Amino acid sequence: MAGDEFLKSIETNFSNAVAALNTTDNEERISSDLANQIMLANSTYVVRFGVRLRDTLTTFTGFRSVHSEHFEPVKGGIRYAPDVNQQEVEALAALMSYKCALVEVPFGGSKGGLIIDPRDWTSAELERITRRFTQELAKRDLIHPSQNVPAPDVGTGEREMAWMADEYKRLNPAEINAWACVTGKPVAKGGISGRAEATGRGVVYALRSFFDCPGDVTKSGLKPGLKGKRIIVQGLGNVGYHAAKILSEEDDALITHVMERDGAVVDESGINIETLRSHISSTGSVLGYSGYVESGLEMLESDADIIIPAAMELVITEENAKNIKAPLIIEAANGPVSAKADTILRDRGVIIIPDLYANAGGVTVSYFEWIKNLSRIRFGRMQRRADESRYGALIEGIEGITGKSFPDELASRAINGGAEIDLVRSGLEDTMRSTYDVISEVWNREKSAIDLRTAAMMVAVQRIAQGYQSIGI
Ligand code: GLU
Helix, strand or coil, rough: CHHHHHHHHHHHHHHHHHHHHHHCCCCCCCCCHHHHHHCCEEEEEEEHHHHHHEEEEEEEEEEEEEEEEECCCEEEEEEECCCHHHHHHHHHHHHHHHHHHCCCCCCCEEEEECCCCCCCCCCCHHHHHHHHHHHHHHHCCCCCCEEEEEEEEECCHHHHHHHHHHHHHHHHCCCCCHHHHHCCCCCCHHHCCCCCHHHHHHHHHHHHHCCCCCHHHHHCCCCCCCCCCCCECCCCCCHHHHHHHHHHCCCCCEEEEEEEEEEEECCCCCCHHHHHHHHHHHCCCCCCCCEEEECCCCHHCCCEEEEECCCCCCCCCCHHHCCCCCCEEECCCCEEHHHHHHHHHHHCCCEECCCCCCHHHHHHHHHHHHHHHCCCCCCCCEEEHHHHHHHHHHHHHHHHHHHCCCCCCHHHHHHHHCCHHHHHHHHHHHHHHHHHHHHHHEEEEEEEEHHHHHHHHHHHHHHHHHHHHHCCC
16 A cells, blocks of 8 residues: 555655764764654544534544644644545654654654545535544544644645634634634634745755755756756645746746646746646646646656655655656655665665655644734734835945945845745745755765755754653653
8 A cells, every 4th residue: 555655765864864874973862762753653533523414424534734843833743635645644743743843843653634636526525524524523622722732734724724723713712712722724813924825935945955065966967046947746736736837937947848637838948937826727637738748656757956846645666766867856745755665776876855844844833823813913013114115224324324325136136025925935935044054964974864855854864763762662
């Protein structure tokens, strides 16, 4: 079963990191019993609930796994997909623990899922199902502002998070922090500007950080700079869409291939992501778009500089790893490269920017949203006007003293920039850049850090282990 392989892959990555850490000069060794305690999910709750829809009682199965509670609340999305299973949810929950530790977001790891194909149901039906699922989770504090905070994942988005938050609020009308029980809500319902784009934008910041390290770029054999790089994007959902759009519009990269469920679009001169996205929204498919080709996963083997798998786990396995031509892969999805494929690709010199770092932008901005909900104030609300008037005065002064006018573009950059979206992007960029520096430093310093994934896992696992060790576990 794919869930088993995914969980095994994550456990292999974890064990490799522990082994690598134990060969470094670190004083603190991670014992095998502590490693085992960290590796396994602390608990997984399986719920079956019935909802009366279309005159029949349909039973749904959902999961919420808590991987590590070294920090609380635990955090992680809820996935709606037909093939959700316990092992998959446990693998994803583990990844959340490592991800949060790596980007220094003070949450433990969790993940949820519901076995459902959202396309089979109307919006009103999905709302009823989601509210019922929320009630089940709430009963066990598996949705709770200080215990367990879900977020969107594959098949869910702002709409589902708004329903969950609203249901939680109904169940807990006097809870002042009720809105902090989930993140990824619409801005009008306690969300934060920039959360929807956060994972995709984080992927872009990760790529920029990589390209800003000439030594690391040399290892990939790629020429410096993102400009003109030919990119394959697999999956144009929320993450893939934002990453592709920003890379083509802000970095002048060329999105040459977009792979979707029902085929692919290929254009060597660069696909216009906005137009393609509108085509998909209006027709429900890439079919009929110029450059459309009937194709499956083999499209990943096309000639390109970078692959961005942005959909599901295990799309690059030992079956196709040997045929991958791009020298750089950035994992926008969780677990798209299996542990076996990882070894094949590393031996072939392909560089992988790993999921626990590459897609951590989502949970980073979720953290900002949670803080916003707890503090009940929009970021920038107190200081924005004050900053504007201070910088305005400075510019006026400079103009008065020099007799010259301050360049408009610079003046507007100095005066503006304190709105919530600017602060969110700044916090996200800072997180992604500083985290890359830490990973790259370990990768280049430690012999046992054989690739970026091992380096990133070493940092994450060591932080979690220290958390346990400091309380005597
Ligand atoms: N589902 C996202 C992830 O896999 C976001 C999690 C969150 O924001 O809590 O990272």
